Amino acid sequence: MRNKLCKSMMVILIIIIPILFSCATTQQVERKSKNGDSYFQSGNTYAQKREYDQAILYYSKAIEIDSKFYQAYNNRGLAYFEKSEHDRAISDFNKAIEIDPKNYFGYFNRGLVYAEKGQYDLAIPDYAKALELNSKFSSVYTNRGKAYVKKRQYDEAISDLKKAREIDPRDGDALLYLGEAYCNRGKIYSKKEQYDHAISDFNNAIELRPRYAEAYYERGRIYYFKRDYDKCWKDINNARLFDYKVPSEFVEQLRKDSGRER
Numbered sequence: 001m002r003n004k005l006c007k008s009m010m011v012i013l014i015i016i017i018p019i020l021f022s023c024a025t026t027q028q029v030e031r032k033s034k035n036g037d038s039y040f041q042s043g044n045t046y047a048q049k050r051e052y053d054q055a056i057l058y059y060s061k062a063i064e065i066d067s068k069f070y071q072a073y074n075n076r077g078l079a080y081f082e083k084s085e086h087d088r089a090i091s092d093f094n095k096a097i098e099i100d101p102k103n104y105f106g107y108f109n110r111g112l113v114y115a116e117k118g119q120y121d122l123a124i125p126d127y128a129k130a131l132e133l134n135s136k137f138s139s140v141y142t143n144r145g146k147a148y149v150k151k152r153q154y155d156e157a158i159s160d161l162k163k164a165r166e167i168d169p170r171d172g173d174a175l176l177y178l179g180e181a182y183c184n185r186g187k188i189y190s191k192k193e194q195y196d197h198a199i200s201d202f203n204n205a206i207e208l209r210p211r212y213a214e215a216y217y218e219r220g221r222i223y224y225f226k227r228d229y230d231k232c233w234k235d236i237n238n239a240r241l242f243d244y245k246v247p248s249e250f251v252e253q254l255r256k257d258s259g260r261e262r
Contacts, residue, residue: 036065040072043079052079070099074106081113089113104133108140111147120147138167142174149177154185179209187218195222213244221250229258237262 043058059076062069077092093110096103111126127144130137145160161178164171186201202219205212220235232254240246255261 036062036069036072039065040069040075043072043075047075047079050082052082055079068099070096070103070106073099074103074109077106077109077113081109081116086113086117102133104130104137107133108137108143111140112143115143115147115150118150120151123147136167138164138171138174141167142171142177145174145181146177149181149184152184154181154188157181158185175208179205179212179215182208183212183215183218186215190218190222193225195226198222211242213239213242216242217244217246224250224254224257227257229254229260233258233260233262 039058039062043055043062046052046055046058056076056079059072059079062072063076066072073092073096077089077096080086080089080092090110090113093106093113096106097110100106107126107130111123111130114120114123114126124144124147127140127147130140131144134140141160141164145157145164148154148157148160158178158181161174161181164174165178168174182201182205186198186205189195189198189201199219199222202215202222205215206219209215216235217239220232220239223229223232223235236246236251236254
Protein backbone atom coordinates (compact mmCIF):
# COMPACT_ATOMS: atom_id res chain seq x y z
CA MET A 1 0.00 0.00 0.00
CA ARG A 2 2.82 2.39 0.89
CA ASN A 3 4.41 1.95 -2.54
CA LYS A 4 1.06 2.57 -4.22
CA LEU A 5 0.60 5.72 -2.17
CA CYS A 6 4.05 6.97 -3.07
CA LYS A 7 3.36 6.35 -6.77
CA SER A 8 -0.02 8.05 -6.47
CA MET A 9 1.56 11.01 -4.79
CA MET A 10 4.15 11.37 -7.56
CA VAL A 11 1.42 11.15 -10.23
CA ILE A 12 -0.56 13.90 -8.50
CA LEU A 13 2.54 16.10 -8.18
CA ILE A 14 3.26 15.66 -11.89
CA ILE A 15 -0.30 16.79 -12.63
CA ILE A 16 -0.42 19.67 -10.15
CA ILE A 17 2.97 21.31 -10.69
CA PRO A 18 2.46 22.43 -14.32
CA ILE A 19 -0.84 23.96 -13.20
CA LEU A 20 0.92 25.87 -10.44
CA PHE A 21 3.47 27.21 -12.90
CA SER A 22 0.62 28.40 -15.07
CA CYS A 23 -1.32 29.88 -12.12
CA ALA A 24 1.71 31.80 -10.97
CA THR A 25 1.93 33.32 -14.43
CA THR A 26 -1.64 34.60 -14.35
CA GLN A 27 -1.10 36.19 -10.94
CA GLN A 28 1.62 38.55 -12.16
CA VAL A 29 1.12 42.25 -11.66
CA GLU A 30 2.29 45.01 -14.01
CA ARG A 31 6.04 45.04 -13.81
CA LYS A 32 8.49 47.79 -14.77
CA SER A 33 11.15 45.35 -15.94
CA LYS A 34 10.09 43.77 -19.21
CA ASN A 35 13.33 41.78 -19.35
CA GLY A 36 12.55 40.20 -16.00
CA ASP A 37 9.15 39.13 -17.28
CA SER A 38 10.71 37.69 -20.40
CA TYR A 39 13.13 35.54 -18.39
CA PHE A 40 10.27 34.45 -16.13
CA GLN A 41 8.13 33.39 -19.08
CA SER A 42 11.04 31.48 -20.57
CA GLY A 43 11.49 29.72 -17.25
CA ASN A 44 7.84 28.70 -17.28
CA THR A 45 8.21 27.33 -20.80
CA TYR A 46 11.15 25.14 -19.80
CA ALA A 47 9.42 24.06 -16.58
CA GLN A 48 6.35 22.92 -18.49
CA LYS A 49 8.66 20.85 -20.69
CA ARG A 50 10.25 19.47 -17.48
CA GLU A 51 13.62 20.92 -18.43
CA TYR A 52 14.19 22.10 -14.89
CA ASP A 53 17.85 23.06 -15.09
CA GLN A 54 17.07 25.49 -17.89
CA ALA A 55 13.99 26.73 -16.02
CA ILE A 56 16.10 27.46 -12.93
CA LEU A 57 18.60 29.37 -15.05
CA TYR A 58 15.91 31.70 -16.43
CA TYR A 59 14.11 32.17 -13.10
CA SER A 60 17.48 33.11 -11.58
CA LYS A 61 17.99 35.70 -14.32
CA ALA A 62 14.56 37.18 -13.54
CA ILE A 63 15.47 37.37 -9.85
CA GLU A 64 18.80 39.07 -10.66
CA ILE A 65 16.85 41.81 -12.43
CA ASP A 66 14.17 42.11 -9.75
CA SER A 67 14.96 40.74 -6.29
CA LYS A 68 11.30 41.19 -5.27
CA PHE A 69 9.95 38.97 -8.06
CA TYR A 70 8.24 36.51 -5.71
CA GLN A 71 6.65 34.51 -8.53
CA ALA A 72 10.13 33.71 -9.86
CA TYR A 73 11.22 32.50 -6.42
CA ASN A 74 8.06 30.43 -6.18
CA ASN A 75 8.49 28.77 -9.56
CA ARG A 76 12.21 28.23 -9.11
CA GLY A 77 11.34 26.52 -5.84
CA LEU A 78 9.00 24.20 -7.73
CA ALA A 79 11.76 23.39 -10.20
CA TYR A 80 14.14 22.58 -7.34
CA PHE A 81 11.39 20.44 -5.81
CA GLU A 82 11.09 18.46 -9.04
CA LYS A 83 14.86 17.87 -8.89
CA SER A 84 14.49 16.67 -5.26
CA GLU A 85 16.65 19.59 -4.08
CA HIS A 86 14.37 20.12 -1.12
CA ASP A 87 16.44 22.55 0.93
CA ARG A 88 16.83 24.90 -2.03
CA ALA A 89 13.11 24.63 -2.74
CA ILE A 90 12.24 25.54 0.85
CA SER A 91 14.66 28.48 0.74
CA ASP A 92 12.95 29.85 -2.36
CA PHE A 93 9.47 29.39 -0.91
CA ASN A 94 10.62 31.13 2.27
CA LYS A 95 11.76 34.09 0.17
CA ALA A 96 8.53 34.17 -1.85
CA ILE A 97 6.50 34.23 1.38
CA GLU A 98 8.76 36.91 2.88
CA ILE A 99 8.21 39.16 -0.15
CA ASP A 100 4.45 38.54 -0.28
CA PRO A 101 2.98 36.99 2.90
CA LYS A 102 -0.39 36.67 1.13
CA ASN A 103 1.11 34.38 -1.50
CA TYR A 104 -0.85 31.22 -0.66
CA PHE A 105 0.97 29.19 -3.33
CA GLY A 106 4.18 29.73 -1.37
CA TYR A 107 2.72 28.14 1.75
CA PHE A 108 1.14 25.30 -0.22
CA ASN A 109 4.34 24.54 -2.12
CA ARG A 110 6.46 24.61 1.02
CA GLY A 111 3.94 22.26 2.62
CA LEU A 112 4.40 19.85 -0.30
CA VAL A 113 8.15 19.80 0.26
CA TYR A 114 7.79 19.20 4.00
CA ALA A 115 5.32 16.39 3.32
CA GLU A 116 7.69 14.83 0.78
CA LYS A 117 10.34 14.85 3.51
CA GLY A 118 7.90 13.22 5.94
CA GLN A 119 7.78 16.36 8.10
CA TYR A 120 4.01 16.41 8.42
CA ASP A 121 3.99 18.56 11.55
CA LEU A 122 5.58 21.32 9.45
CA ALA A 123 3.48 20.65 6.36
CA ILE A 124 0.10 20.86 8.10
CA PRO A 125 0.52 24.44 9.42
CA ASP A 126 1.62 25.57 5.95
CA TYR A 127 -1.48 23.98 4.42
CA ALA A 128 -3.60 25.67 7.09
CA LYS A 129 -2.09 29.07 6.23
CA ALA A 130 -2.73 28.49 2.52
CA LEU A 131 -6.38 27.72 3.30
CA GLU A 132 -6.61 30.81 5.49
CA LEU A 133 -5.62 32.84 2.42
CA ASN A 134 -7.71 30.82 -0.07
CA SER A 135 -10.40 28.56 1.40
CA LYS A 136 -11.44 27.27 -2.05
CA PHE A 137 -8.08 25.70 -2.91
CA SER A 138 -9.15 22.04 -3.05
CA SER A 139 -5.63 20.65 -3.53
CA VAL A 140 -4.64 22.02 -0.13
CA TYR A 141 -7.46 20.12 1.58
CA THR A 142 -6.41 17.00 -0.32
CA ASN A 143 -2.77 17.25 0.67
CA ARG A 144 -3.50 18.15 4.28
CA GLY A 145 -5.88 15.18 4.38
CA LYS A 146 -3.09 12.96 3.08
CA ALA A 147 -0.77 14.30 5.79
CA TYR A 148 -3.38 13.49 8.43
CA VAL A 149 -3.66 9.95 7.01
CA LYS A 150 0.10 9.57 7.41
CA LYS A 151 -0.23 10.77 11.03
CA ARG A 152 -3.15 8.35 11.56
CA GLN A 153 -5.45 11.25 12.45
CA TYR A 154 -8.33 9.79 10.48
CA ASP A 155 -11.14 12.05 11.73
CA GLU A 156 -9.23 15.12 10.54
CA ALA A 157 -8.24 13.36 7.32
CA ILE A 158 -11.84 12.44 6.48
CA SER A 159 -13.02 15.99 7.15
CA ASP A 160 -10.39 17.51 4.83
CA LEU A 161 -10.76 14.96 2.06
CA LYS A 162 -14.56 15.28 2.03
CA LYS A 163 -14.12 19.06 1.75
CA ALA A 164 -11.73 18.61 -1.17
CA ARG A 165 -14.30 16.50 -2.99
CA GLU A 166 -17.05 19.05 -2.30
CA ILE A 167 -14.94 21.71 -4.00
CA ASP A 168 -13.74 19.44 -6.81
CA PRO A 169 -15.67 16.16 -7.23
CA ARG A 170 -13.17 15.12 -9.90
CA ASP A 171 -10.28 15.06 -7.42
CA GLY A 172 -9.17 11.45 -7.78
CA ASP A 173 -6.44 11.77 -5.18
CA ALA A 174 -8.95 12.92 -2.57
CA LEU A 175 -11.12 9.93 -3.48
CA LEU A 176 -8.22 7.52 -3.07
CA TYR A 177 -7.12 8.81 0.30
CA LEU A 178 -10.66 9.27 1.63
CA GLY A 179 -11.31 5.59 0.99
CA GLU A 180 -8.09 4.72 2.79
CA ALA A 181 -8.96 6.96 5.74
CA TYR A 182 -12.35 5.31 6.14
CA CYS A 183 -10.81 1.84 5.89
CA ASN A 184 -8.10 2.60 8.45
CA ARG A 185 -10.53 4.20 10.87
CA GLY A 186 -12.77 1.17 10.42
CA LYS A 187 -9.90 -1.09 11.48
CA ILE A 188 -9.46 0.96 14.64
CA TYR A 189 -13.16 0.62 15.44
CA SER A 190 -12.88 -3.10 14.75
CA LYS A 191 -10.03 -3.51 17.26
CA LYS A 192 -12.16 -1.70 19.83
CA GLU A 193 -15.03 -4.11 18.98
CA GLN A 194 -17.16 -1.14 17.90
CA TYR A 195 -18.42 -3.21 15.02
CA ASP A 196 -21.32 -1.06 13.84
CA HIS A 197 -19.04 1.97 13.49
CA ALA A 198 -16.46 -0.18 11.74
CA ILE A 199 -18.98 -1.57 9.25
CA SER A 200 -20.19 1.97 8.49
CA ASP A 201 -16.62 3.06 7.68
CA PHE A 202 -15.95 0.01 5.51
CA ASN A 203 -19.25 0.64 3.70
CA ASN A 204 -18.11 4.18 2.95
CA ALA A 205 -14.70 2.98 1.76
CA ILE A 206 -16.29 0.44 -0.60
CA GLU A 207 -18.84 2.96 -1.87
CA LEU A 208 -15.98 5.28 -2.80
CA ARG A 209 -13.79 2.50 -4.19
CA PRO A 210 -15.90 -0.52 -5.26
CA ARG A 211 -12.78 -2.64 -5.88
CA TYR A 212 -11.23 -1.93 -2.47
CA ALA A 213 -10.23 -5.49 -1.59
CA GLU A 214 -8.85 -4.75 1.88
CA ALA A 215 -12.10 -3.07 2.94
CA TYR A 216 -14.07 -6.14 1.84
CA TYR A 217 -11.78 -8.39 3.85
CA GLU A 218 -11.93 -6.25 6.98
CA ARG A 219 -15.72 -5.98 6.78
CA GLY A 220 -15.91 -9.74 6.21
CA ARG A 221 -13.94 -10.33 9.42
CA ILE A 222 -16.49 -8.32 11.36
CA TYR A 223 -19.34 -10.30 9.89
CA TYR A 224 -17.49 -13.41 11.01
CA PHE A 225 -17.28 -12.08 14.58
CA LYS A 226 -20.99 -11.31 14.38
CA ARG A 227 -21.58 -14.88 13.05
CA ASP A 228 -23.22 -13.55 9.92
CA TYR A 229 -21.50 -16.13 7.75
CA ASP A 230 -23.40 -15.43 4.52
CA LYS A 231 -22.24 -11.81 4.48
CA CYS A 232 -18.79 -12.88 5.60
CA TRP A 233 -18.38 -15.29 2.68
CA LYS A 234 -19.63 -12.69 0.25
CA ASP A 235 -17.04 -10.16 1.40
CA ILE A 236 -14.21 -12.70 1.52
CA ASN A 237 -15.01 -13.83 -2.01
CA ASN A 238 -15.02 -10.21 -3.20
CA ALA A 239 -11.70 -9.58 -1.48
CA ARG A 240 -10.17 -12.58 -3.26
CA LEU A 241 -11.78 -11.53 -6.54
CA PHE A 242 -9.88 -8.25 -6.29
CA ASP A 243 -6.60 -10.08 -5.54
CA TYR A 244 -6.47 -9.73 -1.76
CA LYS A 245 -4.50 -12.54 -0.12
CA VAL A 246 -6.96 -13.71 2.51
CA PRO A 247 -5.12 -15.74 5.19
CA SER A 248 -5.72 -19.44 4.61
CA GLU A 249 -6.18 -20.02 8.35
CA PHE A 250 -9.08 -17.56 8.40
CA VAL A 251 -10.75 -19.24 5.42
CA GLU A 252 -10.33 -22.67 7.01
CA GLN A 253 -11.88 -21.46 10.28
CA LEU A 254 -14.72 -19.83 8.36
CA ARG A 255 -15.40 -23.11 6.53
CA LYS A 256 -15.49 -25.00 9.80
CA ASP A 257 -17.77 -22.53 11.60
CA SER A 258 -20.10 -21.83 8.70
CA GLY A 259 -20.41 -25.44 7.58
CA ARG A 260 -19.84 -24.52 3.94
CA GLU A 261 -17.01 -24.30 1.47
CA ARG A 262 -17.48 -20.80 0.09
